[in-house]
Amino acid sequence: MTATIDKPAGVLAALRRTPTPVRYLLGGVLINQLGAFVQTFTVLYLIFHGFSAGQAGLAVTAYSAGSVLGGLAGGELVHRIGPRATITAAMLGSASVLAVVPLTARPGMFGALLVALLLAGLATQAYRPAVAVLLSDLMPDDIRIMGFSMMRIALNLGAALSPLIAAGLILVDWNLLLWFDAATALAYAILARRLLPAGRPAPRTGPARTGSRAAYGILLRDRRFGLFLASVFLGSIIYVQYTVALPLKISSEGHPTSLYSAVLITASAVLILCELKITSYVSRRPGHVPATAGTVLMALGVAGFGVSGGSAVALVACTVVFVLGIMINGPTMFAYPATFPPAVRAHYVSAHQTTFGLGMAAGPLFGVAAWVALGDGVWWLCGALGLLAAVFALLGMSPPAPVERTNP
Incomplete structure (x- = not known):
């Protein structure tokens, strides 16, 4: 008797089977991402309004801190009021705060600006656990993993188009960046309220406070998930170097800024065009296989930057390897926390989102410090951290060995 091998779900077949509410959900993600200007343009926006570079850096830090808190808050809200209500509330909060940020963009109101940006980061990121759940x-x-791949493509497509929109808005008025961001958040809130299913909070065995404590207790005792989170944290730090240490390297080697633009365009094009097809194959494998293999490829890609020898072709080739790793491990690792039981799922998703946010916040500090201290050695360090992340992914996501029972 010969074993049969499951054929990977085709991209078109998966798209046809995607439920209509998921299409609305991902459409909202794309709309919101089209206006995601705060992290990208805050420094330039504040310098234009007369703030110092140091103050602009503190403002970005405040937004990043809010983003980390938003991941935790979003998971708790999903557990209490359900996903649709969480998305609606988070987007309404984001729209409200972003609309008033320009009123605080004055050197004499720096404290109020920091508070506003912290709240903006919190509200803006609080919707993500709800989307995942x-x-x-x-x-x-x-085809659940394909769904997470679609979400990542919506995010990447929005990230690729938003700078073009921003360039046009800046020509008219810098404040339009914040107001357009607020408008896209408001549009997503309306879409979520009208088109997404209401859903219900996860069932509990006791009062709300006790249920939350129990869920967090289960999470904290889950050592395997702790290893998974360690892999996510290291992987996100490495990922950030693509936008931190890499432009520093390109500049130091005397390449034109257009080379970095070409690298970014290459990465976005490869992700948007290829991720769904790759996911259709890797989603049939046990989760730890693509998670480990993809993380290893990420590590090889970043390590390759260290031996590129100043070659533009080598930089682009290493970028392709790096992005290939992201396409292999990304959808599986983003989908993994959502596979846990409904009673604790929101907290697992929230822990993943928060850990990813922590890595994204720590990554720039790590990258700049490592570049100053090691130069091209930063890429060897990132490669080693990537291999360590791959080991953590393997240990954390491999199914536990069955317990052998012996007859007395």
Whole structure:
């Protein structure tokens, strides 16, 4: 008797089977991402308004801190009021805060500006655990990972188009960046309220406070998930170097800024065009396989930057390897926390989002310090951290060995 091998779910077949509410969900993600200007343009925006570079850096830090808190708050809100209400509330909060940020963009109101940006980061990121939980609930089990790949493509497509929109808005008025961002958040809130299924909070065995404590207790005792989170943290630090240490390297080697633009365009094009197809193959493998293999490829890609020898072709080739690793491990690792039981799922998703946010916040500090101290050695260090992250992914996501029972 010969074993049969499951054929990977085709991209078009998966798209046809995607439920209509998921299409609305991902459409909202794309709309919101089109106006995601705060992290990208805050420094330039504040310098234009007369703030110092140091103050602009503190402002970005405040937004990043809010983003980390938003991941935790979003998970708790999903547990209490359900995904749709969480998305609606988070986006309304984001729209409200972003709309008033220009009123605080004056050197004499720096304290108020920091508070506003912290709240903006919190509200803006609080919707993500809800999206992950709702996506997991609505997608058929056999194409759930494809759903997370679609979400990543929506995010990347928005990230690729938003700088073009920003360039046009800046020509008219810098404040339009914040107001457009607020408008896209408001549009997503309206879409979520009208088109997404209401859903219900996860069932509990006791009062709200006790249920939350119990869920967090289960999470903290889950050592395997702790290893997974360690992999996510290291992987996100490495990922950030693509936008921190890499431009420093390109500049130091005397390449024109256009080379970095070419690298970014290459990465975005490869992700948008290829990720769904790659996911259709890797989603049939046990989760630890693509998670480990993809993280190893990420490590090889960043290590390759250290031996590129100043060659533009080598930089682009290493970028392709790096992005290939992201496409292999990303959807699986983003989908993994949503596979846990409904009673604790929101907290697992929240822990993942928060850990990813911590890595994204720590990554720039790590990258600049490592570049100053090591130069091209930063890439060897990132490669080693990437291999360590791969080991953590393997240990954390491999199914536990079955317990052997012996007859007395």
